[in-house]
Amino acid sequence: MEANLLVYDVGSTYTKLTAFRLADGVLTYTARAQAPTTIEDIEIGVQAARGSLAQQGVTVAAAPAIYSTSSAAGGLRMIALGYMPRVTAKAAKEVAMSAGARVLEIVNHEDPPEYRLQVLREIKPDIVLLAGGTDGGDRDSLIENARIIVQSGSKAVIIIAGNKDAQGEAADILARGGVASIRVPNVMPTIHELKVKPAREAIHEQFIKQITQAKGLHKLLDVISDQKVMPTPGAVLLGAELLAKGTYTREGVGDMLVIDIGGATTDIHSVLPELDKLTIEEKGLVVTNEKQPSYRTVEGNLGLRISATGIVEAVGPQGVLAKIGKQGEELQEQLLAYTAFLEKNPEHISRTETEREFDLALAAAAIEVALKRHAGYISQEFNPVMGIVPGTPLGRDLRRVRNVIAVGGIFTHRSAADKLFVLKQAFANPGISLLPTEPRFIVDENYLLYAVGVLGQKYSDACLAFARRQFGLD
Structure with missing residues (x-):
C-alpha cells in the first residue's frame, strides 16, 4: 500500500x-x-x-x-511569572503546560523580588512566560518582573503575555537589557477569560528553535x-481536543480523558467541551482548573524507566506490589533494586516474568497517582469561610467522563489482558477522587493520537473521522 x-x-x-x-x-x-x-x-x-x-x-x-513532533530536547525549561498566584500566574502555568513545556517554577508578586531573581539565576530557563494583570488592570508587576529578568542576566526568550497596556514598556526594558522577547495577546484579558492559543503557538515556535540545535x-x-516540529505532549492534547470537540462540520465525542505514560513522566489530559458553554457568572470570579475545557498535568517523577524510583517513593514498595497482589520483604527489595537499575538503564526491556509483573504494577501505581493529582475530590471537612461542607465536590470533576484513551509503550507492546489489567487496577480505588465512574477504556495500540493532533491542524475533518473509526467511537 x-x-x-x-x-x-x-x-x-x-x-x-x-x-x-x-x-x-x-x-x-x-x-x-x-x-x-x-x-x-x-x-x-x-x-x-x-x-x-x-x-x-x-x-x-x-x-x-x-x-513531525519531538520530545528529544527534553522539553523547554520554563518559568512562569505572574501577578496574583490564583489568577494570572496560574493562567501562565496552564498555558505553558498545554504547550508541552516543563514548568520548573511559578512565581508571583507575593514572592519577594530577591526570590524571583534567585529563581531565574538558579534555574536558567530557556523561556519565561511573563504574565500579569488583566487588560486595563495592574501594570506594575509586569514592568517590575521585566526589570528583574534583565537584572538576572537571563538568556531566555521572554514571551510577554500580560496586561496589553504594560506590554510596550516591558518590551522596551527587556530590549534595552539585551533580552529577546515576543509579545502575544494577554493570557487572561479579563478575570473570567483564559486565552491559550497565541501564547501556546509562541511556545511551539521557541520549541522548534531549540530542538533545531x-x-x-x-x-x-x-x-x-x-x-514546524510540535512538542509531542502538545500534539497529544490537540488530538484529544479534536476528538472531544469536533470540527465546524463534524461532531466530537464529548468528554475525554487521555493517559500518556512514558519512561520519564505520566501525563494526564482531560477535555470537557461543555465547559466552553459556561457563562461568566458560572465561571465565577477566577478561572480555575475545574472550569477549563482543556487541562493537562505532568507528573515528572512518575515514569516507567527514568523516573521509576519516583513511583515507589510516591506509594511505597508495598503499595506498588499490591497492584499485582504480591507482598513480602524479599519482593520489596527486588522491586527497589529493579527500579534503581531502570533509572540507570532506561532502554532496558523486561526479560523475566518478575520484571514484567513489576512493570505492570509500576504502571498501574503511576497512573493511579497521576489521575488523583489531576482530578478533584470530595471534601471531608467543614470550611465555613468558603461555604464548604463534607461531601462537596472540589476541583476538576471527571465522574461523567466515559471515554478514556491510554497511550504509551506499555499499551503498545503488551497483551490485551495486561493492558486492561493495568487500567482496571489504576481505577480500582478512586477513594474520594472525582474519577470517571464508568470508564470505557480505549487503547491507542498503534500510537496514533499524537499524529491525529498534528494532522488535525491541516486535515481536521478527515482526522476526526479517522480517529472516531480507529478508536471505535462512531
Whole structure:
C-alpha cells in the first residue's frame, strides 16, 4: 500500500514514524515503524525508521507530506511569572503546560523580588512566560518582573503575555537589557477569560528553535511540509481536543480523558467541551482548573524507566506490589533494586516474568497517582469561610467522563489482558477522587493520537473521522 502522509515523533530513545494515506478526503492508517534515536545525528534514526516501512512492504509516494513532533530536547525549561498566584500566574502555568513545556517554577508578586531573581539565576530557563494583570488592570508587576529578568542576566526568550497596556514598556526594558522577547495577546484579558492559543503557538515556535540545535534535525525541518516540529505532549492534547470537540462540520465525542505514560513522566489530559458553554457568572470570579475545557498535568517523577524510583517513593514498595497482589520483604527489595537499575538503564526491556509483573504494577501505581493529582475530590471537612461542607465536590470533576484513551509503550507492546489489567487496577480505588465512574477504556495500540493532533491542524475533518473509526467511537 502506498502512503502519502508521514508523521515522525523524534523521542529521546526512539524515533517513531506513522504512515497514512489520504485520498478523496478519507484518511487511512498504513503502518508504523521505529528506530533508535541517534542523538549524534538525528537524521540517521529518521532514515532508519523510514527504511523500516519498506521492509513492511509499504511504498511512499514520490512527494509525501511530512510532519513531525519531538520530545528529544527534553522539553523547554520554563518559568512562569505572574501577578496574583490564583489568577494570572496560574493562567501562565496552564498555558505553558498545554504547550508541552516543563514548568520548573511559578512565581508571583507575593514572592519577594530577591526570590524571583534567585529563581531565574538558579534555574536558567530557556523561556519565561511573563504574565500579569488583566487588560486595563495592574501594570506594575509586569514592568517590575521585566526589570528583574534583565537584572538576572537571563538568556531566555521572554514571551510577554500580560496586561496589553504594560506590554510596550516591558518590551522596551527587556530590549534595552539585551533580552529577546515576543509579545502575544494577554493570557487572561479579563478575570473570567483564559486565552491559550497565541501564547501556546509562541511556545511551539521557541520549541522548534531549540530542538533545531540538535545535530541533524535541521535536515528534517528542510523536508517537513509546514516547517514546524510540535512538542509531542502538545500534539497529544490537540488530538484529544479534536476528538472531544469536533470540527465546524463534524461532531466530537464529548468528554475525554487521555493517559500518556512514558519512561520519564505520566501525563494526564482531560477535555470537557461543555465547559466552553459556561457563562461568566458560572465561571465565577477566577478561572480555575475545574472550569477549563482543556487541562493537562505532568507528573515528572512518575515514569516507567527514568523516573521509576519516583513511583515507589510516591506509594511505597508495598503499595506498588499490591497492584499485582504480591507482598513480602524479599519482593520489596527486588522491586527497589529493579527500579534503581531502570533509572540507570532506561532502554532496558523486561526479560523475566518478575520484571514484567513489576512493570505492570509500576504502571498501574503511576497512573493511579497521576489521575488523583489531576482530578478533584470530595471534601471531608467543614470550611465555613468558603461555604464548604463534607461531601462537596472540589476541583476538576471527571465522574461523567466515559471515554478514556491510554497511550504509551506499555499499551503498545503488551497483551490485551495486561493492558486492561493495568487500567482496571489504576481505577480500582478512586477513594474520594472525582474519577470517571464508568470508564470505557480505549487503547491507542498503534500510537496514533499524537499524529491525529498534528494532522488535525491541516486535515481536521478527515482526522476526526479517522480517529472516531480507529478508536471505535462512531
